[in-house]
Amino acid sequence: MEGVGINGYLGVGAVLFVCGVVCMATKRNGIGVLMGVELVLNGANVNFVAFSRFGHLGLDGQVAALFVIVMAAAEAAVALAIVLSFYNNHLTVDVDRADELRG
């Protein structure tokens, strides 16, 4: 049977990326914004793996995807901790309510 081919994977990656960016831009919930970031990172990961399977990237792509997964976990931990600290001080996770610093 004929495989899916690189275009299918890149398409999925691009859709994930766009969904993530839209999610980051429109969500008012801080957690929702972070979910958008995860979508973007995973869109890039799909690209890496697809390029390593069908392109000339070789193992570099696989290793990059692994590193990105680790990095995304670290970033999510830090970001959630910061959102929690924001909640403790403001009793909300609505990013639009983060408007006291301005000028």
Next chain:
Amino acid sequence: MSASEILNGLIHGDLPRSAEVFGPEIVLCLTVVALLLLRLFSLDRSVPPYVVALFGSLVAFTGVLAQFVYFTTFGGEVGGTPLGMGETLFKLFLLTPEGAGTAGGIFTGLLMHDAFTLFFRLGLTFFLVLVVALTVLTGIPDNEDGPDFYTLLVGSTIGMLVATTANHLLMLFLGVEMMSVPSYVMVGFLKGRRSSSEAALKYVVYGAGTAGVMLYGISLLAGLMGTADFAELGPRLAYLVEGEGVGLSNPNIVASLLAVMMVLVGLAFKLSLVPFHFWCPDAFEGAPAEVGGYLSVASKAAAFALLVRFLLAVTGGQGESLASLNLYIGIALGAIAAVSMTFGNLAAYSQTNVKRLLAYSTIAHAGYMLMAVSAMMVIVNAPASSGWSPARIQVEAARCLEGLMYYLAVYLFMNLAAFAIVALIRNQTFSEEIKDYNGLAHHSGTMTLLCVCMGIALFSLIGLPPFGGFFAKMMIFASVLNAGSIHWTMWALLAIGGLNTIFSVFYYMRVLKAMFIAPRPEESRTLAVPGILGAYVLVITLPILLTGASPLQNNLSATAHYVASVLFP
């Protein structure tokens, strides 16, 4: 491949050389581990965490310094005999001619070791020592939080060192993330403060977003080029766009241009360039001034090193199409530089909070420094019709980077001095508003000294002679003037830069006017600042004078020139 084969390959490959060059970073990693263990075994009551952090960063700095001296005396073309003390240092850090003495990739080419990375590593580790000393004096992490704070500070610096040495797209991403993630936490370090948690939230949301976009760009670029190695990027990009012209009808050009732009988005965020600057004033206002000073200098220096390295990798190939494509990237960077400095200076004008004012000033300064990068891109990609010989292009491009590095060296001291003084004054008056700075210079003793040093730092930020900032700005403006003969937009950029310099005088002067001319409020109590703080501020202010009118100016610019010329063989 069996495990023993892999181990053998590691040991007989470039691991010994890599470990030798990477030594200072390993020392910093051990410092982090030591700090965490200190907390685990409750030793942080008997051994203050700052002692460990200060010791670790000093060792790392000495290690990089030894490598730098070793490299420039043995590895580089400068030549000369090492001093007696140097000999001991070299032995102590196990430096060998084929290790630290040789330029080239380490860790199978993932990281780069040459004079350029050594210069930035030297500056960053030195800056780490200064910041740790500052936090000891201002006491921003109390003994309870000390291990956490220094873990983050040292960890973030390791990320910056990786970023400055990165020679691979994956390392570029990892470096940027490793320096960003700890700094998100540092911005929100004062947990109970509303403004601090808001600043951290804004920083992390923007930071994570731009990092995601940058990663997507990296995946596209690496996939299109079939490699993530910087050395290979240029030739492959040249091959991809060869003979096609620079039209946007070619999908290869569109995709690779988009990928390069996405990577630049991530770097522009770290540099707080317009339009990715939103986080900068908020993060700096909410964060402690010490953290603001650290982020404004260190993460900018690392991001500039990375930007230069990445852009030179993209320009690495031969071919008319690639050169004209890169010429446009250079001009676009010039436009961003112009917008950044204009916006930064205009927005700083109406600020009432000193930290916020300094944050806008760092945006403007990122713009000035980006001028040098833009000029370099234009010069390196000069079309054949401009009549520039390759030799002249090399010399002039190196001069652009010389200006950038000199600017960063001076900026390290003047911005750190400004933020340190803000932190020290905050400890006395509990305020960072300009109106509360009224008449501070009329207090006696050390407070007057702080005000005078603030004056020197701000005059240098404006770029007035005889301070270091003047010479740094002159170098960058001169290189932009040179680039003007290749493309007229550089002359426009120069004019905008000049106007901005004049305009920036006014808002810096407002701070100084409050300090020196405004009368001291009737009800104010006399502020007694300990002398040791004055001594620290003097130590970081003196280099601003020294990099101005003194023999050191020649030495530093000669070093910067040597380092820059390494990149244009």
